[in-house]
Amino acid sequence: MxxxxxxxxxxxxxxxxxxxxxxxxxxxxxxxxxxxxxxxxxxxxWACMPTKALLRSAAALRAARQVPGAREAVTGGLDVAAVLRRRDSFxxxxxxxxxxxxxxxxxxxxxxxxxxxxxxxxxxxxxxxxxxxxxxxxxxxxxxxxxSALVPDIAGLREAAPWTSREAAAAKAVPARLAVIGGGVVASEMATAFASLGSAVTVLARDGVLPQAEPFAGELVTTSLRDAGVSVRPGAEAASVTRDSNGTVRLTLTDGEQVEADELLVAVGRxxxxxxxxxxxxxxxxxxxxxxxxxxxxxxxxxxxxxxxxxxxxxxxxxxxxxxxxxxxxxxxxxxxxxxxxxxxxxxxxxxxxxxxxxDERAVPQVVFTDPEVASVGLTAAAAEAAGLRIRVVDYDLAAVAGSALHADGYTGHARLVVDEDRQVIAGCTLAGPDVAELLHAATIAVVGEVPLDRLWHAVPAYPTVSEVWLRLLEAYGRSYQATTP
The missing domain is CATH 3.50.50.60 (FAD/NAD(P)-binding domain)
Incomplete structure (x- = not known):
């Protein structure tokens, strides 16, 4: 000793x-x-770096396909082996x-x-x-x-040797069929990643997709997952799980329906x-x-x-x-x-x-690297109301911003501010759309710095960028420009 x-x-x-x-x-x-x-x-x-590497190649391919000229240059699909090698390097x-x-x-x-x-x-x-x-x-x-990943007490689940976030992040091969229990960040990101890599993915999202985010974020991600061929099942819950001698996983849902998969990812918490x-x-x-x-x-x-x-x-x-x-x-x-x-x-x-x-209480920034990305900081409208704040919610269609149209054809997204009416500051911001992660820090500074709305009028967004949404949100809020004293 x-x-x-x-x-x-x-x-x-x-x-x-x-x-x-x-x-x-x-x-x-x-x-x-x-x-x-x-x-x-x-x-x-097993988390941030390898999972984002798994997601990035498909995101870059989607981006190229949304811009004429670049779209025509794309002649093939993802090279799965190359994606996994890049993941391994990260x-x-x-x-x-x-x-x-x-x-x-x-x-x-x-x-x-x-x-x-x-x-x-x-x-x-x-x-x-x-x-x-x-x-x-x-x-x-x-x-x-x-x-560590939480494995819930579902009959037969542990015996079926499910994947947790670790096994998903480090997978050496892409399963033909992947079932996912959960609808939160890990579940949504891995469903996005493995669908892009060729898996037939089924998401059993008992509480919906991204239930802690603003509702529009979960709706946009759900639509995108389904467009990518993912079977998203809100409200579905597994009652029991078995894995047979051939490796096939069978989930029996609480309504008696059965779902089969080659691998099962459990992503329900920590x-x-x-x-x-x-x-x-x-x-x-x-x-x-x-x-x-x-x-x-x-x-x-x-x-x-x-x-x-x-x-x-x-x-x-x-x-x-x-x-x-x-x-x-x-x-x-x-x-x-x-x-x-x-x-x-x-x-x-x-x-x-x-x-x-x-x-950690009211100014936490987070990005969910799904398609579309979801970037948020501070409180959602529901959380702000639960905290007793008198709020006003301001929404704007990100697709209506000039920079979004330049960024990609068919750009789809949404932005929301949650305004603390008593203090006239932003209590929360959620953005959902392609590449909105890079917009998040501006919102984080506004929330953490408790920047008054009147001062934000002087933070002029460059044109034509997606950041112009800040001007549009202020206009939607309805306060006119006011000269203020620093």
Missing amino acids: TDMTYDVIVIGAGPVGENVADRVVRGGLTAAVVERELVGGECSY ASNWADDGQVSWLGSAGIALHRGQGRISSERIVEVTGPDGATTTLTARHAVVVATGS TPNTLDIGLDRIGLKPGAWLTVDDTLRVLGADGTPAGDGWLYAAGDVNHRALLTHQGKYQARAAGDVIVARAKGEPVQDGPWGRHVATA
């Missing part, structure tokens, strides 16, 4: 854990990360040498194995060879273990990776999400910091916003606050404080 001491120990070396460690090292502290799988985590190998062929090298260059120590908290500020690491290393943190332990990290040793519940304050310090059942405040949790594991960019945002905040507290410096709190994560 080996004993080692660092200022900060991070359990989990995904993008969140890497950013926490980097931030504290930049602040003058020492840090170590503990990782049981690949350094770089879910996003690098997943670094599931090798983490590059990420490990970066840790070394950043001055961050790596301990491979399963990390478990054994007592206050103590983490025991069981390595691949069974040897145990005891790590002691002078100031903080950070849990950044992320989440569960925290906290079952085997020693939470029971410090009075917390194994397998549960970790509740944190805005400085990312873990709270106990009574709402006060666990222990004396040495334990932090960032990323998916705290269930605030299960998105890589939000986890990295939390990581920066957590790293800064750990350094400040270690040095005895005051912690800046409040909505604009350096040491707090507040964007």
Whole structure:
């Protein structure tokens, strides 16, 4: 057994854990990360990067086919093998040498194995060879273990060896028939990807497609999926699943209908990776999400910091916003606050404080890379009303913008602003259409910066671009141009 001491120990070396460690090292502290799988985590190998690589080739082909002149130059379909090779390259062929090298260059120590908290500020690491290393943190332990795909309790489902997001992202071959349980982001993106790669896809979307988004977004994506040959079944729910000796998966729905497929993807949510990290040793519940304050310090059942405040949790594991960019945002905040507290410096709190994560509540940006793309930030109309805001909803047809017509023939899309009428600022924005992902950050700045509508009149969109929709939305809102004083 080996004993080692660092200022900060991070359990989990995904993008969140890497950013926490980097931030504290930049602040003058020492840090170590503990990782049981690949350094770089879910996003690098089984989520963000490989899945978007799977989607990109088909999106580029669709874009070319929507523009005369380019359309005529396209003489064939997708080269599936080339798509999969490109996907593999973005997943670094599931090798983490590059990420490990970066840790070394950043001055961050790596301990491979399963990390478990054994007592206050103590983490025991069981390595691949069974040897145990005891790590002691002078100031903080950070849990950044992320989440895994949730497999629901459907009769026979686990025995049928379904795909989760990991298997879908890393698939070595395209199944002739793919069934998908779920209608959220992963389900919609993978249905889009595999339909474009040649699978006959059936989506069993009990709660509809993209149920957490504005309704028009789910409607546009549903229409597009069906146009691509996908069988989208809103309200459909699996009651049982079997896989026969030939590998065929048979799903029996709650209404008695049967669906057959060669592979089954389950995409119905996430569960925290906290079952085997020693939470029971410090009075917390194994397998549960970790509740944190805005400085990312873990709270106990009574709402006060666990222990004396040495334990932090960032990323998916705290269930605030299960998105890589939000986890990295939390990581920066957590790293800064750990350094400040270690040095005895005051912690800046409040909505604009350096040491707090507040964007997770009402200013989360997200892109769903379906066809069409769905880009959103802030609150939907339904969420804003549920939060008690007095709102006005402003809609505009993206196809009516001059830049959209230039972008693609037959451009179809929609834009919505949710305006907080009492404060005269944007509380939410959703855009659905080809390539709207690149419009999102302007909306994010408007929401986070709480830019008054009167000031937005002075943010003049370039013509002819799709961004002209901002002017059209303001016109639709109905407030006339007003000269304002900066």
